[in-house]
Amino acid sequence: MKKIYLPLLVFLFLPSFLLSSQEKVDPICRGIQKEIKRSMDSLRLENSVAPCFIDYMGNDLLALNVEAQLGSLVNSSEVNYVNSRSSVLVGSYEQNNLNVRTSLEELFGYFDYPRGFLVTDQEEVLRTEVWKVLDEKYKASVERYNSKQSLLRNTEVPIEERNIPDFQRLEQRICIYPKEPLNYDIRELEEYLKEASLVFADYPDIVDSNVRIYAGTSYVRYCNSENTVCCYPNNLVALFIYTKGRSVDGEDLVLTKSCYSSTIEELPSLDSLKALCKAQADYYQIRRTSETLDESYVGPVLFEGEAVADLVTQLLLSTENSLVAKRKPLLDEGLKMNLRYYSQMPAQALGNGLETFMNRKVISRDLTLTSMSGTEKYQGKRLFGYIPVDAQGVSPAKEMDLIKEGVLVNMLTSREPSKFFKESNGHMRISPNLNYMGVYPGVLRLQSKRTMPESELKAKLLAAAKEEDYPYGYIIRKVNGDIPIEIYQVDVATGKEKLMRGGRILNLLLRSLKHVSGVSDKENVYNRIFQDVKSSYIVPSGLLLEEVEIVKDQRIEYKKPYIVDRPE
Amino acid sequence: MERRTFLLLLASASITPMKAVSQAKPARVDVAKLEQILKKEAERNLEKLSKEQVPAYYIAYRVYDTISAEGNSTFGELSRPSVCNRMRWAQVQLRVGSPALDNTHEVKGDDSGAFYNSTKYFKIPLEDNEKAISTALWLNTDEVYKKAVIHFQKVQSQAVTKVASEDKAPDFSTEKREVYHEKPYQEKDVRKYMSELDKRIALYSSYFNSNKELTDGNVSYNVVLLRSSFVDTEGASIAQNSFQFRIMANARTVADDGMELPLYKSYYANTFDELPGNKQVKQDMEWISNTLSALKKAPVADTYAGPAILDAAAAGVFFHEFFGHRLEGARMKLEASDQTFKKKIGEQVLADDISVYFDPQLRTYKETPLSGGYVFDDEGMRGRRVDVVANGVLKDFLMSRTPIDGHPVSNGHGRGQIYYAPVTRQSNMIVETSRPKTDRELREMLVKELKSHNKPYGYRFCEVSGGFTNISRIDANAFYVTPLVVYRVYADGRQDELVRGVNLVGTPLSIFSQIGGCGDDHVVFNGYCGAESGSIPVSAVAPSLFVKIIETQRQEKSQELPPLLNRP
Numbered sequence A: 001m002k003k004i005y006l007p008l009l010v011f012l013f014l015p016s017f018l019l020s021s022q023e024k025v026d027p028i029c030r031g032i033q034k035e036i037k038r039s040m041d042s043l044r045l046e047n048s049v050a051p052c053f054i055d056y057m058g059n060d061l062l063a064l065n066v067e068a069q070l071g072s073l074v075n076s077s078e079v080n081y082v083n084s085r086s087s088v089l090v091g092s093y094e095q096n097n098l099n100v101r102t103s104l105e106e107l108f109g110y111f112d113y114p115r116g117f118l119v120t121d122q123e124e125v126l127r128t129e130v131w132k133v134l135d136e137k138y139k140a141s142v143e144r145y146n147s148k149q150s151l152l153r154n155t156e157v158p159i160e161e162r163n164i165p166d167f168q169r170l171e172q173r174i175c176i177y178p179k180e181p182l183n184y185d186i187r188e189l190e191e192y193l194k195e196a197s198l199v200f201a202d203y204p205d206i207v208d209s210n211v212r213i214y215a216g217t218s219y220v221r222y223c224n225s226e227n228t229v230c231c232y233p234n235n236l237v238a239l240f241i242y243t244k245g246r247s248v249d250g251e252d253l254v255l256t257k258s259c260y261s262s263t264i265e266e267l268p269s270l271d272s273l274k275a276l277c278k279a280q281a282d283y284y285q286i287r288r289t290s291e292t293l294d295e296s297y298v299g300p301v302l303f304e305g306e307a308v309a310d311l312v313t314q315l316l317l318s319t320e321n322s323l324v325a326k327r328k329p330l331l332d333e334g335l336k337m338n339l340r341y342y343s344q345m346p347a348q349a350l351g352n353g354l355e356t357f358m359n360r361k362v363i364s365r366d367l368t369l370t371s372m373s374g375t376e377k378y379q380g381k382r383l384f385g386y387i388p389v390d391a392q393g394v395s396p397a398k399e400m401d402l403i404k405e406g407v408l409v410n411m412l413t414s415r416e417p418s419k420f421f422k423e424s425n426g427h428m429r430i431s432p433n434l435n436y437m438g439v440y441p442g443v444l445r446l447q448s449k450r451t452m453p454e455s456e457l458k459a460k461l462l463a464a465a466k467e468e469d470y471p472y473g474y475i476i477r478k479v480n481g482d483i484p485i486e487i488y489q490v491d492v493a494t495g496k497e498k499l500m501r502g503g504r505i506l507n508l509l510l511r512s513l514k515h516v517s518g519v520s521d522k523e524n525v526y527n528r529i530f531q532d533v534k535s536s537y538i539v540p541s542g543l544l545l546e547e548v549e550i551v552k553d554q555r556i557e558y559k560k561p562y563i564v565d566r567p568e
Numbered sequence B: 001m002e003r004r005t006f007l008l009l010l011a012s013a014s015i016t017p018m019k020a021v022s023q024a025k026p027a028r029v030d031v032a033k034l035e036q037i038l039k040k041e042a043e044r045n046l047e048k049l050s051k052e053q054v055p056a057y058y059i060a061y062r063v064y065d066t067i068s069a070e071g072n073s074t075f076g077e078l079s080r081p082s083v084c085n086r087m088r089w090a091q092v093q094l095r096v097g098s099p100a101l102d103n104t105h106e107v108k109g110d111d112s113g114a115f116y117n118s119t120k121y122f123k124i125p126l127e128d129n130e131k132a133i134s135t136a137l138w139l140n141t142d143e144v145y146k147k148a149v150i151h152f153q154k155v156q157s158q159a160v161t162k163v164a165s166e167d168k169a170p171d172f173s174t175e176k177r178e179v180y181h182e183k184p185y186q187e188k189d190v191r192k193y194m195s196e197l198d199k200r201i202a203l204y205s206s207y208f209n210s211n212k213e214l215t216d217g218n219v220s221y222n223v224v225l226l227r228s229s230f231v232d233t234e235g236a237s238i239a240q241n242s243f244q245f246r247i248m249a250n251a252r253t254v255a256d257d258g259m260e261l262p263l264y265k266s267y268y269a270n271t272f273d274e275l276p277g278n279k280q281v282k283q284d285m286e287w288i289s290n291t292l293s294a295l296k297k298a299p300v301a302d303t304y305a306g307p308a309i310l311d312a313a314a315a316g317v318f319f320h321e322f323f324g325h326r327l328e329g330a331r332m333k334l335e336a337s338d339q340t341f342k343k344k345i346g347e348q349v350l351a352d353d354i355s356v357y358f359d360p361q362l363r364t365y366k367e368t369p370l371s372g373g374y375v376f377d378d379e380g381m382r383g384r385r386v387d388v389v390a391n392g393v394l395k396d397f398l399m400s401r402t403p404i405d406g407h408p409v410s411n412g413h414g415r416g417q418i419y420y421a422p423v424t425r426q427s428n429m430i431v432e433t434s435r436p437k438t439d440r441e442l443r444e445m446l447v448k449e450l451k452s453h454n455k456p457y458g459y460r461f462c463e464v465s466g467g468f469t470n471i472s473r474i475d476a477n478a479f480y481v482t483p484l485v486v487y488r489v490y491a492d493g494r495q496d497e498l499v500r501g502v503n504l505v506g507t508p509l510s511i512f513s514q515i516g517g518c519g520d521d522h523v524v525f526n527g528y529c530g531a532e533s534g535s536i537p538v539s540a541v542a543p544s545l546f547v548k549i550i551e552t553q554r555q556e557k558s559q560e561l562p563p564l565l566n567r568p
Helices: A008-013 A015-023 A027-042 A104-108 A123-154 A186-202 A270-288 A306-316 A333-339 A353-357 A454-467 A510-514 B033-049 B130-161 B194-206 B278-297 B312-322 B329-333 B439-452 B508-512
Strands: A004-007 A051-069 A072-090 A173-176 A206-224 A229-233 A236-246 A252-261 A297-304 A367-371 A400-404 A428-430 A437-439 A443-448 A472-480 A483-491 A497-501 A503-506 A516-519 A523-530 A533-540 A542-552 B005-014 B056-074 B077-096 B119-123 B179-181 B216-232 B237-254 B260-269 B304-310 B354-358 B386-390 B428-433 B457-470 B479-490 B497-499 B502-506 B515-519 B523-531 B534-542 B545-554
Touching (some): A051 A123, A072 B077, A104 A333, A306 A472, A306 A523, A306 A533, A454 A483, A454 A516, B033 B056, B056 B130, B077 B130, B119 B130, B304 B502, B312 B457, B312 B534, B439 B479, B439 B545
Parallel strands (some): A173 A229, B179 B237
Antiparallel strands (some): A206 A229, A236 A252, A367 A400, A483 A497, B056 B216, B237 B260, B479 B497, B502 B545, B523 B534
């Protein structure tokens, strides 16, 4: 990827160079900048605070969806979405309208939809779109600021929390990456999917199936009142293989394989895709007759393959004690009243408890977790989760340890400081359709200082299971939340694996990673999306946890057989 | 208890008669492959399911094959590139039990509604792939059958646990079935209009540029080519096309007190050539722009009860809401429905000069295109003209295949989007008078009435955006109509004064006797009506009305300030 990155320092000493860099700013960004400046200068309600920071992000997304089922197209559509997000902070960087929640909608981010945008060089029309939204945002921000001031006057807030600045001040950046249009021929993609989806025609027990591609060509333009302009592509290509069938005892078996990339070229070849479809169909055939898990188990479990990446996501990123720095927001009284009806305080209303473990051991001392969001390539391959610049115009470091030899040393941050973290490390992320914005990882690498071959890990699993008086141990190769989608019971005596169904993992928490019995010496890279935000995980191919609780999943609903035979 | 409410939204109010266009008569063709697949699968499933303990006795499949193109523009610029896409959705309708009593029968106290327990919709391939389509039909039929059996058993249980239903009619009518197939169109038949429509909407929205008081100035188009197929186990096989062209303009300003003031204008056509010429649209856009500026300065009207004139555009919506919805037969079977007219056949319900009929076979009314037309309804019944009121006397109801006492058969008004089970809905409603009055005469009637009640002024409702009504017993049987342009008409002959901020409200029975006269004009209101079977296109044609007493209530008003800065 080519980029133009010009830090402010250069501009200060070379004003003529500034001009040339500003010239690279396209007319759309110039229009947005003008309206931001006008708003900063003039947006003012009587007897109210003025804006201290404004940003505006405009996105131009071309979304292709192609889906095929049993050799025929179900959908092939290309739609353009042009939308925007913006924020207006009022008051000062130190104290503004951030970090306060006045309603459930605000707390949970409901109805926080992107707004309209125009890709046009007709400045007046473009600025009209920006004008409408900034006016609305400014008024809402003043209202929130006033609520916050009232809360601060009437609530006892610990001094160390009160003194945390609300927003980090940054210098100007001009950071323009070229567009990267996805290179596809729709007709070719249609044929590719049609042919692959035909694989399932040979499997009559699979009652529903499809193969689908989403290809989003997105180009983001970000401007703010610090005169920062960042433009960059945010493409996403996703391939899904979906199958549905029913086990012999009536459990609906739904399986989706997802492959994510940033380019069309990374999609598997037709033969590889057909092989993936066939593997999924063959796996389904075994699964439909596999035994269900009836006996509860608390003992060693070996996570292998993509289950390791999903375990890391679940334990380190999706809980309230995640590696995302988060300041406890001020809650308005009305909101607190509403929250009393919740059995427990939602994570959004709390700060991040993990922050209080800074410089303490949180996982096994063998393990180190590194953020590599600023690293473009790893072992010669472009990383899907690489972030040239985040949604607030900050570029993440190439490498930054989050957990070093088991000790928490850093967290993922944005420009909204928390108790321990005052500066952004470039992890405010945005989905290609701008629907989701938040702090998410880019690239994470989990390593162990002590590793062993995969075969030794399995032997270690069996030995540990035996030690716990179990005749078997478990290997999990695919997991979704608390459901082990692909779980194998391994006979302690013979090492023979048997696919099981109907299990559920209980009480898997961050501290489960404190007791790691072994880590494989091989690494895999997995691409994941969370709310359409892209991430890569570089993880060992196997991770043996000392103790995991697995029980029969009582939530499964068993269904009666189909009455009429499937059509020929 | 279930609430039943209906919403009518503007899609087109065409005031100027348009050029007459002869409708190309569709060629009848042999039963197409898709319909053969549907027929084969419906019969195969019924063969088996009819032998179950709770037998299925009827299966129908509907398919919507939709090609739609749309484009948007704002202040002269296309908001995003226009798109054209094709989708195919299918629906299963299934009945168990017998026509006398089946799973669509009301289960008292069950808000999920019988209609939701007899259908399901899903995507099917765009190509006539027999294996893929049959499999999808089979799978979803199995699911609907099982759901229907559970619901039917509740119906059977309530036959002994609850009081008997007041209406003794069977649940499903016996009808003659027809085979009717129109020649299919291609995607190119829609695409060919896109570039011209792009140009037109950009031109039309540019007419709003010069008025800086407008905050929004948008024009969009939507072309839909819907091919709907219907096949059932009684032998019906229907495939018909519907071409719909719509151009919608909307502009908005904000009054100094924060009141949002929108104005809409839209144009409906059955063929491209029926769309209005640029000259007419320019006049309309200028009228919108000028009226909005006048509305911005207009005084807010207070609540009022007294005589009024409803211009023809408002009268159509008025009739649709307070009258039309109370003629929809199927709901009169429901115990929760208010059944306003159920026992009033043969009685005088409107003034003796007024006649009302519904005719889905009409494509135009006095050369203006109508959007509520079709050949067959969504239950495979030929749409027929129904004279519901002749000279003020109630004669008939709109009927689907859900009979009510005294009305055993359908007249082709079973309608619903593909996502919902069809119920009785309106089509093209035509209100006519045998004693038309000129505009001057209507005005004189208004002034006379004002003077006789010592009222200084009355109101004239000109443009409306839509309306809303409730026909359940749980809430007041009220309706309201949302006017956009309202004039105060003074009894002393002063010039009419534009006002803002009122809704027209009322209850049905009290309003019927208040219609004092009908005009010699007419306006076609082409809109979308929303109810339990989704949003469907309808038309309402009515003359202007003099109403002896109407009531207004103040409109909900935004509490936001107008924009602080001028539009760029």
